[in-house]
Structure formats: structure tokens, C-alpha cells
Amino acid sequence: MQELNFIQSVQERDIDLMLLEECHTSMAFCNWLVSRVYEFPHTVEFVGAWHSVIHNQYGESDLVVIFNDNDGSHQAILIENKIDATPQQQQGLRYRYRGEHGIEQGYWVDFRTCLLAPQKYLTSNNEPYDKTIAYEELMAYFVAQGAWYRARLMAESISKQRRGYQPSISPEVTEFARSYLEFAKRYHPELNPETPKNRAAGHSWLHFYPLLPNKQIRIVHQLAGSLVKIMFLGAAEQLDMLTQAFGAYASTGLMIKRSGKSVVMELPTPPIDPFKDKFEDVQPQVQQSIAQAKKLRQMLIQVLADKGIAASNIQASDWYS
Structure with missing residues (x-):
């Protein structure tokens, strides 16, 4: 016994x-x-x-x-x-x-x-x-x-x-994300993509940090949702201020909303399925998506410039004043 x-x-x-x-x-x-x-x-x-x-x-x-x-x-x-x-x-x-x-x-x-x-x-x-x-x-x-x-x-x-338990790692999604992030790092380093890592089948968010060292403000390509977005983490109480600051970009299709404790600003991207698609086959769609991400980055930099702040000196409190 x-x-x-x-x-x-x-x-x-x-x-x-x-x-x-x-x-x-x-x-x-x-x-x-x-x-x-x-x-x-x-x-x-x-x-x-x-x-x-x-x-x-x-x-x-x-x-x-x-x-x-x-x-x-x-x-x-x-x-x-x-x-x-x-x-x-x-x-x-x-x-x-x-x-x-x-x-x-x-x-x-x-x-x-x-x-x-x-x-x-x-x-x-x-x-x-x-x-x-x-x-x-x-x-x-x-x-x-x-x-x-x-x-x-x-x-x-x-x-x-x-x-x-064995971690449910998807070789297809892992390889697609690796190819995407390495492509972005090589040709669009200003976006500062995250480091590739193993991914599960449902892990289809790709993160970019264009305002390092600040990681509270990031750009995310949400493949499953066919959108790219700026995330202002923990800034839900600043929704009105951020909506006003980025109001000039409403005509570009920018969608601004609260998400949990954060504020997100979204632009649409072409459909991409990292589980089924090969990176080489959808590279045009990836390029279009990266172009949208760069638009968001440029919006960030312009709003900062309007506030008299250099992107390299960004602090979280700068958005709340």
C-alpha cells in the first residue's frame, strides 16, 4: 500500500x-x-x-x-x-x-x-x-x-x-512568427520587434516596442483579428485625453477605444493565418501590415513632437499632462 x-x-x-x-x-x-x-x-x-x-x-x-x-x-x-x-x-x-x-x-x-x-x-x-x-x-x-x-x-x-503535460507548441506558428519578426528587424528596425520564441497555435500577437525603454506603449499586430494597434497599458483613465491627442487621425480609419485597463488604437490589416500560411506566400500582406504599424509609430512620434517631447525621452507621465 x-x-x-x-x-x-x-x-x-x-x-x-x-x-x-x-x-x-x-x-x-x-x-x-x-x-x-x-x-x-x-x-x-x-x-x-x-x-x-x-x-x-x-x-x-x-x-x-x-x-x-x-x-x-x-x-x-x-x-x-x-x-x-x-x-x-x-x-x-x-x-x-x-x-x-x-x-x-x-x-x-x-x-x-x-x-x-x-x-x-x-x-x-x-x-x-x-x-x-x-x-x-x-x-x-x-x-x-x-x-x-x-x-x-x-x-x-x-x-x-x-x-x-507537454507545452502545446505549434511549429507552424513558431516558424511564421520567427520569419515575420526577423524580416521586420532587418528591414524595419525602427519598429523594434520582439525576440522570436516558441508559440502555441493560438499565440498570434506580434509585439513591437518603438519607444524603448518604455514598454507601456507598444504596437501589436494581432494576426487573428486582422488588425494592428497601439496599446497604452494601464491608461484607461486617460481615454479622453488620448482621444483628443490623436483626434486628427480619425480620418485615417484609426479606431480608439478602451480595452480593460488600457487604451488601444487600431488600424485594419489584411487577413493572415500563421497556422496555415507560409511567410513567403503572404509577404505582400505582411508588408501592408508593417506599413500600417509604421503609420501608428509615426502618429506616436508626431503627437509627442506636438507636445515638445523627443521619442527617446518618453515617460509614461508625458501622456497624462
């Missing part, structure tokens, strides 16, 4: 419900979780925790934890829990949308998104979350608390991930 696993098979729901119980019964765990997500020691007042919270448009949050911060405000942590399942497309972004919806509904005044998974899974994750916590950290926490059953459950989950 000693050689058998103490549980036949650990499922994500098992971990969900264990963490749900821990939130409801252990203030020490709540304080640890909040401190870990916010990277600052917290002693919080627990409000509640819920499992499988579903939004009709943006999907499901595995766990939602709400607490009162030191100022008395409701804060939330939206948690995605993964053992070995393949990430869904734009899953991290949809967590942000659900968080924004919670603010609009008055459920909380601010939130963080968090991915819980084995460390090996986190290493290959490309989805955007505010914070990630490895199962190994949770196991160590439970060991320190003397919660041996919980620690063993985490150990079994880590073991299952090692046995069963």
Missing part, C-alpha cells in the same frame, strides 16, 4: 475546492495569498471566496477571492488554476475583462489576476496575468503550516503535471 498514490488522480477541481476551503477557514492563508499576489505584507479582512464564477460573455473564473484592504475598499483576486490543461486562447485577457466588469458592477474597486500552476507549466505560459504562483510554493506553505494532507495533494498535482 505504501507504494500507491494516496489519491488515484488529482483534478483541478480538487485543488479549487481545497483552496476555497482554505480561504474560508484560514486567515493565515488569506494573508499569505494576498501578500504573495500584491508583493507586500498584508493583514486583510476576508469578505468571501467563490468557485466557478461565470460571466456570460467573458467566461469562467476558477476562484474569486474578495477582501477588504487597509483603506476599507473591496479588492479582488481572480484566480485561474491549471494542472495540465492546455491554455485557452486569450484566457488571461478574459480574466482582465471579468475583473473590469466587477469594477463596473461595484463588486470591488480594484483587482489582480493570478495563475496558479506547477512551475513547469508557468515557464511555458504566454498568457498575461498580474501574478503567477507555482504549486511548489503552495506545497512549501502547507509544509510550513504542518498541513501534510494539503502538501501531499499539491505534490501529487505537480507529479501529474510532470507525467501528463
Whole structure:
């Protein structure tokens, strides 16, 4: 009997419900979780925790934890829990949308998104979350608390991930993105494309950083959406100011809107399918898309010039004055 696993098979729901119980019964765990997500020691007042919270448009949050911060405000942590399942497309972004919806509904005044998974899974994750916590950290926490059953459950989950999960890397999308980014770096270096990396089939966003060292403002070619866009990360409150600053470009087809906590400005691009298309076969479409990206870059530089700011000296606060 000693050689058998103490549980036949650990499922994500098992971990969900264990963490749900821990939130409801252990203030020490709540304080640890909040401190870990916010990277600052917290002693919080627990409000509640819920499992499988579903939004009709943006999907499901595995766990939602709400607490009162030191100022008395409701804060939330939206948690995605993964053992070995393949990430869904734009899953991290949809967590942000659900968080924004919670603010609009008055459920909380601010939130963080968090991915819980084995460390090996986190290493290959490309989805955007505010914070990630490895199962190994949770196991160590439970060991320190003397919660041996919980620690063993985490150990079994880590073991299952090692046995069963393989990152879903798409050779086709990886090669297409590599060719695209190397082409852009060679012929359009002013866009400062990201470094090529392995990609899953649904990972079709290509990032450019034309205003380095500032990475809060970036250009993204969203292949699946047939558009290229400027992203002003964390600038949602500046939507009106940015709309006014770029208003002169409305006649070019520029679409300006809020997206989660950010502001995006979009131009259309030709359809490209990185999973099916060879880079050489769609190079004309790539050229057209890059031309649109360069238009966006030029808009950025011109608006900066109108404000008397050199692109090389851009600071985030420059957009908010």
C-alpha cells in the first residue's frame, strides 16, 4: 500500500475546492495569498471566496477571492488554476475583462489576476496575468503550516503535471512568427520587434516596442483579428485625453477605444493565418501590415513632437499632462 498514490488522480477541481476551503477557514492563508499576489505584507479582512464564477460573455473564473484592504475598499483576486490543461486562447485577457466588469458592477474597486500552476507549466505560459504562483510554493506553505494532507495533494498535482503535460507548441506558428519578426528587424528596425520564441497555435500577437525603454506603449499586430494597434497599458483613465491627442487621425480609419485597463488604437490589416500560411506566400500582406504599424509609430512620434517631447525621452507621465 505504501507504494500507491494516496489519491488515484488529482483534478483541478480538487485543488479549487481545497483552496476555497482554505480561504474560508484560514486567515493565515488569506494573508499569505494576498501578500504573495500584491508583493507586500498584508493583514486583510476576508469578505468571501467563490468557485466557478461565470460571466456570460467573458467566461469562467476558477476562484474569486474578495477582501477588504487597509483603506476599507473591496479588492479582488481572480484566480485561474491549471494542472495540465492546455491554455485557452486569450484566457488571461478574459480574466482582465471579468475583473473590469466587477469594477463596473461595484463588486470591488480594484483587482489582480493570478495563475496558479506547477512551475513547469508557468515557464511555458504566454498568457498575461498580474501574478503567477507555482504549486511548489503552495506545497512549501502547507509544509510550513504542518498541513501534510494539503502538501501531499499539491505534490501529487505537480507529479501529474510532470507525467501528463507537454507545452502545446505549434511549429507552424513558431516558424511564421520567427520569419515575420526577423524580416521586420532587418528591414524595419525602427519598429523594434520582439525576440522570436516558441508559440502555441493560438499565440498570434506580434509585439513591437518603438519607444524603448518604455514598454507601456507598444504596437501589436494581432494576426487573428486582422488588425494592428497601439496599446497604452494601464491608461484607461486617460481615454479622453488620448482621444483628443490623436483626434486628427480619425480620418485615417484609426479606431480608439478602451480595452480593460488600457487604451488601444487600431488600424485594419489584411487577413493572415500563421497556422496555415507560409511567410513567403503572404509577404505582400505582411508588408501592408508593417506599413500600417509604421503609420501608428509615426502618429506616436508626431503627437509627442506636438507636445515638445523627443521619442527617446518618453515617460509614461508625458501622456497624462
